Amino acid sequence: NDVIIGVAFGSFLCENKQFFAQWLHYGLQTYLIDGMREALLWLNSWPAGLKLNTELSQFYCHSLVGLVSVWGWLLEHAAPCFPALVWFIGVGGCCGMTMIVSLLSDSLSVLMAHLYVCYYLSATVFSHQLGLAGSLWNLFRGKRYNVLRHRIDSWDYDMDQLLLGTILFTLLAFLLPTVLTYYALFATARLCVIIVHAMFDTITALLNHFPLFALLLRLKDPLRLPGESSCFAFAAPYSMLAYSRAGGVFIQRSKTGPLLLSSQPAPFSSIFRHYAHLARRLITHYHPLRMLRQLASGRLLSPISREAIRYSMVPTEDVLKR
Template structure:
């Protein structure tokens, strides 16, 4: 019984003229191209010249390329006739495959991700193991031969066009191809010149070697934890400094494209597009703010003064006068009212005499920052919101600290009455026999806590609600920052314009009605383009989730906006494992 061998044949290869087939024989016969020469020795000499060049290391995939056999043409039934060398098989199963266009960075890939790194969530949804690995571990399936499609075969199909071009360059160069190669080399050299000029400029200003960058980051280390504007400046500086190195890695890379090179290409141009769109939108918004700074200031002045100064003072006075018949502890309520009113009054004077008179200038400055990008204006607005609400934040911290201590005391007294005690060494609650004096003291403390609880809870609820509203405003601004900094705009447009440049595997079309089986590149699904953006959005949703905020409020925890480092894609990449994010109440 004759052995049937599958042969992968390029679909765009001419089948009218015979020649010698060049390609790989392991793990499956994969034809890269056909040399139209007179003898086998001529074909092997041309292939040897390619293997002796610098391109030989890139062409080795599972096995080295060789002269597979001689293609003689088509038979009566329009089937390919191939005479294999060093093979006893006479029956061949020809399978066409769509040869990638290397000029447009088209490849077969199973491990392609939009970014150079993959989050744990995306790795779980889209494993990078080959289909052969899964089949080999299935004990119920029949024995699978090594000729199944896997990473080596896909790499051979990717390198087929590259090998064919290398062979054709050594056979003959037509005038049209000479012109094309000239312009291609000119294009590569122009990219190198632009990257070199940009790198030299950065080195001249001491930005390229990283010394000044490290110094600036050392200065911004403290400000990054406090101000959103400093964090955004650090993001933009990091992106600008990385542009020359990314450009060199993309346009100076030798050989055919890979999934990692395409990821770097998409990352590079996605950052460029996001920066340009950020500047365009920010300039439009900034011009509006600069032209209408006086009008916006007059509209906001009275509303801000009433919301930030008058309303908290009225609310504190109202709570001190037994609101809605709720009889609070007089002495404790008076202490709360006078202390918090003093904080609100002091910061209110700062707002009235320093910030509000210069509100037109502040709005104008935010508009000027818009020329650097919308994200700079949004970051400055986030910092301004934190500054004008500083007194409410301080009042919230004080009331939350008292409320948290009250919950701790209540829990200790509850354990006392149940005859329990917390074991610090074993970190558990053990039974314990208390003395009569301890029980009496616990009863007295419980009485004090019970009578003071309504007053403490009332004032805490007021400023906790105010803090919740402020945090929700910060959540909206943080969402805009994530949208403008990490939206996969270029990847989305590239997926629409050239789907094959975003590989997501391959498809195998079976033979129907006398046709030949065909392997084609499958583009990446739209859902995978938004994987990392959805992951950052899930971090925002996890931090600002209503149930989490309610749990923090009821537990007396510190309610704050999300740290900027957790919504920054580059910091996730530097940490390597982005799944270690944990929220503290």
């Protein structure tokens, strides 16, 4: 079914490659190049009445606008190759719909490389300024970080050290709003890209782990899909009815009759149980609070590793115990 869906969708992409190539070129040029350039120029001209540091804002604006313009020039020259790119993604449908989704995710990362570079630069500067602010906070409290014991200890600073800390705090207070403004722009853009990656990862996980054979077998012949393993002890030999269950098979024994074997089909919840583990991994990685915490601390946002959502043939620990 993965291959059938992939071939159908890949054929649709190949037949409409010119339309998708034009739409891709228009979207990239309008929103990711011209839109980001206009946003940077707007931030450089007192955005919403906020007075930023003029020299630092101009440095940010000219540097990042130059980077975006260079990437736009490269995309403009690569635009004739977009139909071939769409055709190549469509041909990948012969390997399944998951291949198309993976190629789309990789193409998204490549086409938006300029946003990642701008986000990486702004996040690095913002993270270093947060670290400097934490050090100055410890300085004014009479504390310092002990690198040997990994803790904060009390410390007596000299007057020159306090004066230097005050000067650095003044510089930080005047520069941080400008850095934060540009960081917020590219962090928002990166967050939108991560949301698209999360959609692709969810689709890939659903396609890779959909239990089609087990589901059809459960509907067609439930007795061929036994339930989970559990054991019950036999009753006394002279009881009227004793039963045992192992691997979804019931063994019934009466006082006078023969042994009776009956199969207990697996419930539908057990068939889709692995979806709960995949959903837990995806929700843990793409949890909004976790992502906002990373944004507030200046840490880099990244999509989930594909190894984390790949189906593993190794049994889990509870299966091994059973």
